[in-house]
Amino acid sequence: MSDYLDPSGKHLLFTGARTANTFAETPVSDAELTDIWELAKWAPTSANSQPLRVLYVHPGEGRDRLVKHMNEGNRAKTAAAPAVAVLAMDTEFHEHIPTVLPFRPELKDAFAANETMRTNTATFNATLQAGYFILAVRAHGLAAGPMSGFDADGLNAEFFPDGRFRALLVVNIGHPGENPWFARLPRLSPDDVLQWA
Numbered sequence: 001m002s003d004y005l006d007p008s009g010k011h012l013l014f015t016g017a018r019t020a021n022t023f024a025e026t027p028v029s030d031a032e033l034t035d036i037w038e039l040a041k042w043a044p045t046s047a048n049s050q051p052l053r054v055l056y057v058h059p060g061e062g063r064d065r066l067v068k069h070m071n072e073g074n075r076a077k078t079a080a081a082p083a084v085a086v087l088a089m090d091t092e093f094h095e096h097i098p099t100v101l102p103f104r105p106e107l108k109d110a111f112a113a114n115e116t117m118r119t120n121t122a123t124f125n126a127t128l129q130a131g132y133f134i135l136a137v138r139a140h141g142l143a144a145g146p147m148s149g150f151d152a153d154g155l156n157a158e159f160f161p162d163g164r165f166r167a168l169l170v171v172n173i174g175h176p177g178e179n180p181w182f183a184r185l186p187r188l189s190p191d192d193v194l195q196w197a
């Protein structure tokens with residue numbers, strides 16, 4: 001067993017992975033969707049806070065309720081994807097702190113007393129976990145289609161009416177269909193991005 005990802009692994013997760021815009025009819029099982037989370041959960045968050053929550057929306061009535069909150073250009077592919085995940089942050093993630101950070105349970109009370117710190121921690125770490133989630137989808141040989149183009153207030157009222165969870169990203173999941181990719185867009189070069197000190 002190697003202790004690094006070989007080129008085919010890097011191809012699967014990064015260099016060859018694309019954002020899918022159409023999907024084959026091949027179904028994605030609930031077991032696969034559960035396994036995606038079982039993989040993504042191991043990637044790190046601050047204070048092991050793990051504020052991401054995942055709502056999988058099956059085709060049918062639930063999907064209809066979701067599609068109406070997507071931006072026009074995102075509706076057809078959200079309706080057609082075999083599986084769709086709504087990635088949300090749990091604004092009350094600190095309730096789990098005694099379990100996930102057992103050597104510092106008092107941090108739960110610190111988060112409870114400071115809404116700004118709690119919201120910032122939830123937003124940053126759930127967004128980080130959304131990135132991990134996309135890579136976990138790819139690791140299962142599936143394509144992801146992440147979308148931030150939706151009416152967040154409408155979606156939250158539809159699926160999370162008590163206000164505890166707030167949607168961050170909707171991700172279509174499946175095997176690529178016909179003409180699934182837009183043209184590959186350029187990525188920034190090391191000169192644009194890297195600094196050395």
Ligand SMILES: Cc1cc2nc3c(=O)[nH]c(=O)nc-3n(C[C@H](O)[C@H](O)[C@H](O)COP(=O)(O)O)c2cc1C
Pocket residue numbers: 017018019020073074146147148149150169181182184185
């Ligand atoms: C956070 C996020 C939000 C996105 N929102 C949308 C969206 O609302 N609609 C859409 O068609 N594509 C959306 N995309 C897809 C990006 O445009 C696409 O991933 C990017 O251009 C890279 O494409 P590639 O993976 O095929 O190289 C989103 C991607 C991310 C990561």
